[in-house]
Amino acid sequence: MPELDLIDRKIIVQLMEDATLPVALIADRVGLSQTPCWKRIRRLEQNGVIPRRVALADPAALGIQVEAFVLIEVSEQGAEAQAALCALRAETPEVMEIWRIAGEHDYLLRIAAPDIASFDAICHRLQTRVPLRRLNAHLALERIAFTTAYPLDTHP
Template sequence: MDSFDKKILFELQRDCSLSLAELSERVGLSQTPCWRRIQMLEKQGVIRKRVALLDTEAVNLGLTVFVHLKTNQHNPEWLGSVADFAERAPEITEFYRMSGETDYLLKVLVPDMKAYDEFYKRLISQAGFSDVSSSFAMEQMKYSTEVPLDYIHK
């Protein structure tokens, strides 16, 4: 990965709707080499997908909940069932296996507390948790989907 690839990634993270002509100009390449590099980055899995970022308030998802899960079951079958539930639940936008006090962490987006309560009831009926606790975001202080590129190995 060289400086051109890094520039392409920087620009696409900021706005993947740029035309090839705009992107090529910004990174200092002609269109054909720029396009080939994008295709290679996609083939390598560096660029996983290109998406539109939505305003959660505009789509009636004003409540962000971080759900901390603890379990006494640490086996592949249990994890598989929880992962399957997470894949099927559109409210879960992020799902992590954690170290420390919490075994798993979910980020959940819902319109309001009533919707969260309905989600919670579906969640706890899925698998055996020893503890489920929720933290409600009061204000989003920073949100970015851009990953830092300073750590890329050349």
């Protein structure tokens, strides 16, 4: 990854807040003219610092009634369990994130489903496809705080 200078970090902060901002506005906010700003954004994209730009959606407006965090401990460590999780993710869009974690459990999954029956079916599929020792599901009751923006130092 390339070294990010102060201007790069300021550009990234602007895009994390609103990826639809016009380049002219971003340039003005970070103290550049349009062309150098646009070139920096292109370089950040080409170098993988900004892999893609997406829109955030309201889960309730999309009919998502169940959001859950599932902690699993696999019975067999290694590539097989991870491959099984990735295969499940590829065919189950409700599995939004998979994290390999340290501690008592091996993986953390974030699942968003339209209803509890759908969530239960996903958990059943998980149990039949991945060599599990233990599965702990935690249903989210309320989102208190949320961001997709990583903290970046933008002070000189």
